[in-house]
Amino acid sequence: MRKRxxxxxxxxxxxxxxxxxxxxxxxxxxxxxxxxxxxxxxxxTNWNGQSVMNFMGIKNYINIFTxxxxxxxxxxxxxxxxxxxxxxxxxxSIFLATMLNKKLPGSNLFRGIFYLPxxxxxxxxxxxxxxxxxxxxxxxxxxxxxIGISGQNWLGQSSTAMLSIIFxxxxxxxxxxxxxxxxxxxxxxxxxxxxxxxxxxPIQRFTKITFxxxxxxxxxxxxxxxxxxxxxxxxxxxxxxxxxxxxTYVYGLYLYNTAFSYGKFGYASALAWVLFVIxxxxxxxxxxxxxxxVFYREEV
Amino acid sequence: MKGKKRxxxxxxxxxxxxxxxxxALLFLLPIVWMFAxxxxxxxxxxxxxxxxxxxxSFRAYVEGWGGGRFLTYIKNTVVISxxxxxxxxxxxxxxxxxxxxxxxxxxxxxxMVVLAxxxxxxxxxxxxxxxxxxxxxxxxxITPLVLPSFFGASAYNIFLLRQFFxxxxxxxxxxxxxxxxxxxxxxxxxxxxxxxxxxIVVVINQLVFCWNxxxxxxxxxxxxxxxxxxxxxxxxxxxxxATMDIGPLMAMAxxxxxxxxxxxxxxxxxFVEGVAASGIKG
Numbered sequence: 233m234r235k236r237x238x239x240x241x242x243x244x245x246x247x248x249x250x251x252x253x254x255x256x257x258x259x260x261x262x263x264x265x266x267x268x269x270x271x272x273x274x275x276x277t278n279w280n281g282q283s284v285m286n287f288m289g290i291k292n293y294i295n296i297f298t299x300x301x302x303x304x305x306x307x308x309x310x311x312x313x314x315x316x317x318x319x320x321x322x323x324x325s326i327f328l329a330t331m332l333n334k335k336l337p338g339s340n341l342f343r344g345i346f347y348l349p350x351x352x353x354x355x356x357x358x359x360x361x362x363x364x365x366x367x368x369x370x371x372x373x374x375x376x377x378x379i380g381i382s383g384q385n386w387l388g389q390s391s392t393a394m395l396s397i398i399f400x401x402x403x404x405x406x407x408x409x410x411x412x413x414x415x416x417x418x419x420x421x422x423x424x425x426x427x428x429x430x431x432x433x434p435i436q437r438f439t440k441i442t443f444x445x446x447x448x449x450x451x452x453x454x455x456x457x458x459x460x461x462x463x464x465x466x467x468x469x470x471x472x473x474x475x476x477x478x479x480t481y482v483y484g485l486y487l488y489n490t491a492f493s494y495g496k497f498g499y500a501s502a503l504a505w506v507l508f509v510i511x512x513x514x515x516x517x518x519x520x521x522x523x524x525x526v527f528y529r530e531e532v
Numbered sequence: 533m534k535g536k537k538r539x540x541x542x543x544x545x546x547x548x549x550x551x552x553x554x555x556a557l558l559f560l561l562p563i564v565w566m567f568a569x570x571x572x573x574x575x576x577x578x579x580x581x582x583x584x585x586x587x588x589s590f591r592a593y594v595e596g597w598g599g600g601r602f603l604t605y606i607k608n609t610v611v612i613s614x615x616x617x618x619x620x621x622x623x624x625x626x627x628x629x630x631x632x633x634x635x636x637x638x639x640x641x642x643x644m645v646v647l648a649x650x651x652x653x654x655x656x657x658x659x660x661x662x663x664x665x666x667x668x669x670x671x672x673x674i675t676p677l678v679l680p681s682f683f684g685a686s687a688y689n690i691f692l693l694r695q696f697f698x699x700x701x702x703x704x705x706x707x708x709x710x711x712x713x714x715x716x717x718x719x720x721x722x723x724x725x726x727x728x729x730x731x732i733v734v735v736i737n738q739l740v741f742c743w744n745x746x747x748x749x750x751x752x753x754x755x756x757x758x759x760x761x762x763x764x765x766x767x768x769x770x771x772x773x774a775t776m777d778i779g780p781l782m783a784m785a786x787x788x789x790x791x792x793x794x795x796x797x798x799x800x801x802x803f804v805e806g807v808a809a810s811g812i813k814g
Contacts, residue, residue: 245634248715252630255623256646256690259683264649267660274659281663328555331548338552344800345556351796352563354744355762356785359769360566363778369580371565403559463653466746470766487655492751497659504655511651 275501285498292502303503305478306486307510309394313482314461317398322454325405326446329412330438343413350406358470361400362387387472390479397467397480408453415449416442444527451526455518462511483507563789570783577777593787596768596780602787604757605764610791612674612749612760613742619681620689620738621731627684628693629719633705643694650687654747662751676752677745681738689734696730697723732802736795743792761788 250257275292279285296303328346332339349357364372367385376383386396423441432440443450465484468474474481487507491500568584569577570592576585596602631643665676684690704726705718713721724731749760759767765781765788772781 246636249630249634249636249639252634252715252719253627253642253684255682256627256684259623259680259685260645260649263661263680263683263685264652264657267657267664268652270660271656331552334545334548336545336549336552338549342552342556345559347800348563348793348796349559351740351792352744352789353740354789355746355765356566356789357562359765359781359785360562363569363782364562364565371561371580371583374581403562459651463655470746470769484655488747491655491659491662497663500655501659504653504659507653508651508656511653515651 271501271504274498275505277498278496279498280495281497282495292499293506295499296502296506302478302481302486303506306481306483309479309481310462310464310483312394313398313464314458316395317401317461318454318457320398321402321405321408321457322450324402325408325412325453326450328405328409329416330442332409332413333416343410346409347406349403353404355466355470358400358467362471365396365400388476390475390477393472393476393479397471401467408457411449411453412446415446419445447526448528451518451522455515458514458518459511462507462514563793566782566789567786570779570786572779574777574779577779592779592783596784596787598768598780601756602761602764602784605759605761606788606791608674608758609743609760609762612677613739615674615678616681616742617735617738619678619683620686621734623682623684624686624689624734625693625724625727625731626719627690628697629723631690631694632697633702633723646687646690658751665752671752672754672758674753674758677742677748686738689737692737693727693730693734696727700726729802732799736799736802739795740792 274285276289277285277287278292332343332346364370365386367373367383367388370383370386372386373383384392386392419442423445424437427437427441463484464482465488468480468482468485469488472480474485483503487500487503490496490503565583571588571590572585573589573591576582576589579585627646631639631646661676662671665671670676700723704722708718708722744762745760746762746766749763753759753763756764756767765785768784769781772778
């Protein structure tokens with residue numbers, strides 16, 4: 233008798249479970265899975281959206297890896313962005329969160345201010361930064377010259393354009409900072425008290441207690457930042473249009489232009505799939521290394 | 533010995549405080565500069581070394597407003613944002629509740645699929661969707677921008693809400709089930725009201741995303757009458773060309789961030805506490 237009711241409940245649960253996730257299931261099929269299959273199929277064609285679709289095997293992919301110079305350039309730029317930006321933002325978010333966690337006077341206000349650019353990110357800010365970073369009368373140069381540093385044409389020269397975008401994006405770390413802060417507040421106080429009794433140095437306290445304890449959230453932040461960074465588009469589109477000398481011509485821009493400026497849907501789909509595979513590979517590598525530096529509390 | 537240690541901690545705190553103040557000023561600089569520049573007259577604009585110029589003038593706002601086209605952009609953006617937020621709230625919370633409160637075979641695998649969709653670059657699905665929407669004659673409408681949100685398009689928000697629902701005790705639903713409440717009522721009348729902090733985070737996430745989104749509107753909205761603020765602002769920048777008077781542009785930039793800014797001032801507590809409350813950290 234008892235067993236029967238249990239089974240009945242289980243069945244009812246199954247039905248309701250599917251009902252609850254039904255909108256997502258429909259969305260997944262219609263907006264993710266089917267388009268993915270379609271995109272994969274047209275990546276083997278030379279389709280431009282209008283004329284007939286000609287299948288040409290893996291020619292698109294061969295061209296990408298052997299003939300396409302812009303592919304190499306844009307991928308290199310994107311990797312440069314990630315390799316500088318992700319470590320920088322990770323360190324910076326931990327740095328900010330650690331300072332905020334000291335609960336000094338005004339720490340709530342500071343937290344609010346540090347989160348502000350994350351809220352206002354978008355074209356309005358990118359345009360503002362474009363003028364702030366201007367080479368001739370940008371306010372940043374004016375400030376720098378006041379403290380004796382000579383200004384640069386930050387966005388106008390290929391050596392500094394990408395670095396300027398990376399600098400600007402350092403201000404958008406509100407989410408990462410907040411997540412790290414929440415992680416810091418979860419570290420049991422007695423860990424530090426015990427460390428203090430043992431006379432542990434501040435550096436050791438960070439490397440042996442704090443970092444291991446917050447490593448899961450840092451891991452999450454790093455992964456998100458990389459996936460987001462690989463798709464960076466709006467900043468260079470608005471601020472530099474990929475220039476000067478293609479120094480900020482990132483993968484997202486190249487893909488957008490291939491599809492929507494030149495109408496090469498087939499080739500653009502192949503580019504998109506290459507990006508997808510790159511994301512999967514990088515995620516795999518990071519997850520693989522995670523066991524060396526990410527500690528979950530059960531193991532402690 | 534102890535006094536020395538305390539002194540050292542004091543010095544450390546003072547240094548931290550100074551660093552925090554300097555960084556806060558740097559973080560505020562772009563918005564302050566944008567606002568200050570928007571209050572300059574054309575004559576004051578010629579001296580860029582002064583951050584603030586007196587007397588302040590609102591002429592840039594009048595010039596930038598341009599017969600109210602920014603009102604259209606703001607209206608369009610508000611409509612898209614409100615629809616997106618509504619859709620996300622409903623569809624993501626339903627899915628999250630399902631994943632958090634049911635014990636069903638294969639559930640974890642499906643949830644892994646939800647998380648895996650975060651890795652799929654938008655550009656993979658963008659081209660097929662663009663073609664489909666153009667066949668359906670949905671280009672230049674807001675449908676492509678809002679429809680997916682009603683079908684759980686935001687995996688991140690599903691994840692966030694699932695974590696929160698999972699943290700709420702099961703006893704809540706058991707007690708209600710004894711009273712004869714169905715699952716839909718348990719979800720809508722017991723769990724949803726209790727998930728307010730997490731729901732507010734979702735609203736904010738989605739709102740900020742829609743308000744600032746550029747690529748979506750760029751691809752789907754071609755006519756200026758449909759433009760969102762992001763598109764309108766960049767188009768305005770294009771028209772300004774090489775003119776030295778960026779006052780009107782900065783004025784309109786400030787107008788477009790003002791709604792989010794005000795929202796942030798009123799709900800700051802939720803913005804910063806919410807992420808912690810939502811339990812992403814786990």
